[in-house]
Structures are given as C-alpha cells and as structure tokens.
Amino acid sequence: MMKDDSQASTSIWMTTADTPSQSRLKESIRTDVCIIGAGIAGLTTAYLLGREGRSVVVLDDGLSGGGMTGRTTAHLTNAFDDRYVEMEKLHGEEGARLTAESHTAAIEKVSQIVSTENIDCDFEWVDGFLFLAPEHSIDLIDDELAASHRAGLVEVEKVARAPIESLDTGAALRFPRQAQFHPLKYLDGLMKALLRDGGRMFALTHATKIEGGSPARVETSHGPVVTSDVVVVATNTPVNDRVAIHTKQAPYVTYVIGMRIPKDSVTRALYWDTGDPYHYLRLQRENGYDVLIVGGEDHKTGQANDGQERFARLEQWTRQRFPQSLEAQYHWSGQVMEPVDGLAFIGRNPLDDDNVYIATGDSGQGMTHGTIAGMLLSDLIQGRKNRWEDLYSPSRIRLKSLPEYASENINVAGQYADYVTAGDIKSESELRPGEGAIMRDGVSKVAVHRDQNGDVHRLSAVCPHLGCIVSWNSTEQTWDCPCHGSRFSAEGRVYQGPANTDLSPVEEMK
Ligand SMILES: Cc1cc2nc3c(=O)[nH]c(=O)nc-3n(C[C@H](O)[C@H](O)[C@H](O)COP(=O)(O)OP(=O)(O)OC[C@H]3O[C@@H](n4cnc5c(N)ncnc54)[C@H](O)[C@@H]3O)c2cc1C
C-alpha cells in the first residue's frame, strides 16, 4: 500500500502499489535542472532530460506519486474533455489541430517509454467512447465528430451505440487508440530509469523558496539548498506564483468509485458521457474480477461538503446502467485545475526569470498534459523549438476565454464575503470526533478540528495564499480553500498549492 498524502481516502492505485523507499535531501547540492514535484509532469520531464544526459534533481515534499497522479483514473486520451468544437472557438482551427496532435503524441510517448523501459504498469490500448447525457441531443455528437476530423483525428467515427450491453447509449463517438495504465507503477518505472541515468530524487523535502537567476536557487524545509541552471515547478499548481496563473485556472474536486463487477462483463474501453460535470469510466483487472471505475460529481473546491452524497449518487448512476455491479470497493476524490481556455499552462513562468518553468492547468487530462509537459519542457530547456510552445504558453490570453475568466474570478471575489459571515458553529462542543468547522473569534475566523481522540486543534482559517477563508472537507478530513484550491491536512499542513506554508496555529480563542 502506497499512501502518504493528507487525504483520508485511498485510490485503487495506492492499494495496489508498493511504497517507494526514498529519503530527504540532507545537504546542499548543485545540478543542471532542479524539478519540484514528483508527479507525472515532473517525473516525465526529469526522465526525458536524464535520457539526454542532463543532471537532474527531483524534490517532493511527500513521496513520488503522492499527489494527484496517485488519485487519477489514468485515462490516456486525445478525446478532449472540453471538446474540439470548443477548442476551435477558443484557439482557432490550427490550435485545435495542435491540441489533438500533442495529446496523440503524448499517448504514443507513454507507450514508447513503457516498452523502452519495460515498465510493468498494465498499459493497454483501448477504444474510447463518448456518449450523450440525457439532456443532450445528437447534434452534439455530429458537431464533435466534424470538429475532431478537422482537428486531424480522421479515424474518429460515429457508432450506433457504445459497446455496453446493459445500456443503450444511443449514437456515440469512437476514438481509436486511446490507452490506460496503472499510474503509480508507471511512475515507479520512470523513477527507476531516472536513477539509472544518474538522476537524483529526494522525498519529504518541501521547497520553501524558489528563485530564478544565475544560478537558480531552491531553499528547502530542513535547510539544504539546491542550485541549478534551470528550475521546473511541477507542483500541480505553481507554488512560486502568487497571482498570474491562479486567475486563469479554477480548482475542482472530483469523485471516484470502484465497483466490483464480474470479469469481462463490460467491454474494456474508456467511456465518457457529455454531462456537466461528466461521468468518466474505465476498467481495471483485479484477482478474478474487474473493477469498474466511475468518476464525476465535480464541484468547485471548498464550495460543497457532501462527498458521501456524491459517492452515493455515483453508485446509483452506475447500478442503474450496470446492473451486474457488486459492491462499491473503492471511494476516493482528488482535485483538478481547470484552465479557463481548456489547455494546460506549460512553459516559462510569466513575470519571472527566464530559467523558471511551470506545468499546470491539467484539467481532467493531466496524464497527457503531464506527458506533453515533459516533451515540451525538455525541448525548451535543451534550446529546441517546439511547435506546441505558443499553444501552451503560460503567458497566453485568449480573448474568447474572457467570459469564463470573468465568471471564475467573480466566484473567487465572492468568497471573501466569508470574512463577515457567522461561523459554522458557535462552540467547540458542537464538534464530534473527526469533524471540523469554522468558528468566529471576535473579528477573526478559526478552523477548529476535533481528532478521533477527542482533542481539539485550532488553526487560523485564513489561507496563507491570498487570504480566503478555508472550509472543512469531511470526506477527506482536510481544510480546502475555495479561492484557488490550496489544501491543508486536518493539522494545517499544506499539501496542495498555491499556498506554500501551513495554516497558523491558534493557541487560544479570545
Ligand atoms: C479523481 C481524478 C481523476 C482524474 N482522471 C484523469 C484521467 O482519467 N486522465 C487524465 O489524463 N487525467 C486525469 N486526472 C488529472 C491527473 O490525474 C492530474 O492532472 C495529474 O496527475 C497531475 O500531475 P502533476 O504531476 O501535475 O501533479 P501531482 O501528481 O499532484 O504532483 C505534484 C507533486 O508536487 C509535490 N509538491 C507540491 N508542492 C511542493 C513543494 N512546495 N515542495 C515539494 N514538492 C511539492 C506534491 O507532493 C506532488 O507529489 C484526474 C485527476 C483526479 C483527481
């Protein structure tokens, strides 16, 4: 079992992967490239640069794979989740074509790495099927088919129904040559290859300060400093950027269940419906049976606290469509960053030194976006041209995405009203073990948690990023910020940015 993050739930991948044996950075070092974050984006970048002979150091404040890469459902797809119709509107026909080309290339790259490095990670080529949610009409399928073809995916076809015996989906789109894998076993393979090529990985090492320049400097929590020619911040959402990127992407929590079903009772493929939020499905084999993995029920981070109801709705949705479902064996959730124009931000960090790079804005496609990050950043760092550079540039502003930009930022501005509202509870005695809530304390707000032993922990409820008030996530036992998605353990330890410091302890209430 591999589990080292702050969330209470456990994904199927954590249950079925070994815990890597990694240690912390103990002395200051110099390297060519320092990469912060050992998820798919950081480790793919590290692996590809290591292959080219660059000396690479990877730092992570947990263990590798302890971030969202351990909580994904690992569909590897070029069936863009914001749709090619939308990509054309936002990025033009050429932008949509490059989007399709880059995601297709990312799937091929994963397949090539798996075979070159002989990584035993359940990699499998499968078809993907997009089918209609009840509220949508066939026009959506026809329009997306035409847009996919214009984007260069000429093998996408309309079929009479997705190959699900128990569910007549009606007409669907078939995307050939999609893939799936076990993300943590894949990361383990990348890590072994990186170490073989001379790369170094240090876990349990929090990057506290990141500065570009010559050399770049990364200060870490226990004192040692890494100096390098180049620094890559692959922390899922940048912890070195206070504002620029965070107004251009919005954090959403998404939920997953794993239902045990009889072996081979559902055709092995990736499936999505067109709902908003949409459902996403795939299969994973376990001893003697299959697990049908079903995700959806997304909401903006910190703006709902009803995870158990969302799991129940996912289960009901699944049982109605897959009556052979047995028990729900897995329940977990995670966070995705939704960029306002659908595409990840990969490249030089805006308003920073030229040798600081970021990869973020993964949306529901972080497996391919993370792999694209590896391909694109290794080209930029090695001084090569890459034709995806402008498409993914973190500095880009697409005028057509301004309505989405405005709506997400009005939502953020609205969160500051939490300063003047009452608390969720009036007295700590209202909290049962395992619960958390916000209390008003004079003019301040305090995040109060009662642990399973009955002891009460008090923290400032003010997010150290830009000062929004955090809220309690009872499913994951975390404090989540509704503004830009910083997340903290029940004890206040930061484990997802953009905040890069913990919630401050409050000794006594006034
Ligand atoms: C439920 C769910 C389902 C998903 N399904 C899919 C899917 O089917 N297909 C798909 O393509 N994508 C999917 N995604 C998205 C995808 O999983 C993510 O986008 C991707 O894993 C992100 O990878 P990453 O490398 O950017 O970040 P992460 O994997 O989160 O890695 C970032 C790392 O940075 C470390 N870190 C952070 N701050 C610091 C610091 N200050 N110092 C040191 N280390 C630090 C963290 O510990 C972490 O290990 C899904 C996501 C979720 C949550």
Ligand code: FES
């Ligand atoms: S994440 Fe920006 S204020 Fe909390």
